[in-house]
Amino acid sequence: MSKPPSLMNRxxxxxxxxxxxxxxxxxxxxxxxxxxxxxxxxxxxSQLFSSPYRFWPENGSFEAYRTMWEHVPGFGWYMFNSLFISSAITLITLILVIPASYAFARFEFRGSALLLGGFLAVKMFSGAVLLIPLFRLMRSFGLLNTYFAMIVPGVAFIIPSAIWLLRTYMMRIPKELHEAAYVDGASHFYTLRRVILPISMPGIAVVAISAFIEAYAQQFIYALTFNSKSEYMPLPVGLFAYFGRQEVVWNELMAASFVGIAPAMIAIFFMQRYLVSGLTAGAVK
Structure with a gap:
């Protein structure tokens, strides 16, 4: 029997x-x-503003990747802060989003549609619009100049989209699995932990990756507003403090930027298998 032609051969x-x-x-x-x-x-x-402009560097080197560590003394600590804040936001988001998505996907209760619509409404507001209310809230709770001042707003703005994404994935899981576990006497928590959670790992991986990237990208505005101590500065604010005041050393700024995004790129590289499977899972169910 001949093999059917591939899609591209058509x-x-x-x-x-x-x-x-x-x-x-x-x-x-x-x-x-x-x-x-x-x-x-x-x-x-000297070549950055030369005329005519040269796209390919002449006598290019990785010297800027060495000198930027000298011009930004706390660069390593800033990277640690960014990774810690992003990881904490991702972990807290998953802890809150997984049971919430399961509840929205499997149970019908009064006000569920209104709550889901409220989550979308939250995403319509820019973080800059809520900076003053958030600042007053952080000050009243004594969270200014702490990691929590950047973690709490990050979690709040990521949770709505994460719930919508994971809820859609969990809705594609056959209801018969949940009903079979219920007939066998399993509680809702046991069903979530032992039945739904293992099947939902590709979708959870997508939520985790997207939450980490979004948390890593949105640190600047919250850190600049809610923090004034260098020991809590994430990488974007640290680079702004050293490269944005008097003269911008563009080659060192670009070198620092590429080193700064390396953790996110590495995470995407190792998690891309789960990312693709999570985005395409359920398409043929």
């Missing part, structure tokens, strides 16, 4: 060329800022 040659050309154009727009930023980090400072 296209004509010029259609395949058009598909790959469109992908190449899309990737060029997406990746060009990262490529330019990396090349800037390799250029000496």
């Amino acid at each position: 296209y004509r040659w010029y259609e395949i060329i058009g598909i790959y050309a469109g992908i190449a154009v899309f990737l060029s727009f997406v990746l060009s800022p990262f490529v330019e930023g990396f090349l800037v980090s390799l250029k000496p400072l």
Whole structure:
């Protein structure tokens, strides 16, 4: 029996060329800022504003990756703060979102639709709009200049989208599994822990990755507003403090930025298998 042709073999040659050309154009727009930023980090400072402009660095080196550690003495500590804050936000978000998503996906109760709509309404507000109320709230609880001043708002703004994402995944799990566990005498907590949770791991991985990336990216505005102590500064505020006051050393700033995003890139690289399976799971159920 002959093997059926693959999906790409069903296209004509010029259609395949058009598909790959469109992908190449899309990737060029997406990746060009990262490529330019990396090349800037390799250029000496004298070449950055030379005329005519040279895209490829002449006598490029990784010297900026060494000197930026000297110009930003607390760079390692700032990276630790960013990783700690992002990891704490991700962990707390998962602890709160998993049972909430299970409840919204499996139980019908009064006000559930209103609550879900309220979660979407929260995402419509920018964090900058709520800075003053959040500042007064943090000050009244004595949380200013602490890690909690950045963790609590981060969790609050990530939870709504995380609940919607994980709830959609859990709704695709067959209800018969929940009903079978209930018939066998299992409690709701036991069913969640031993039945639903193992099946939901791809979806949980997607939520964890998205929460970590969002927490890593949104630290600047909260840290700049709610913190004034260097020992609690995350990386974005630390770089702003040293590179944003008088003169911007662009090659060192780009080098520090690429070192700063390395943990998030490493996490995505090792978790991409779960990310793809979680995003596509349930599509054929």
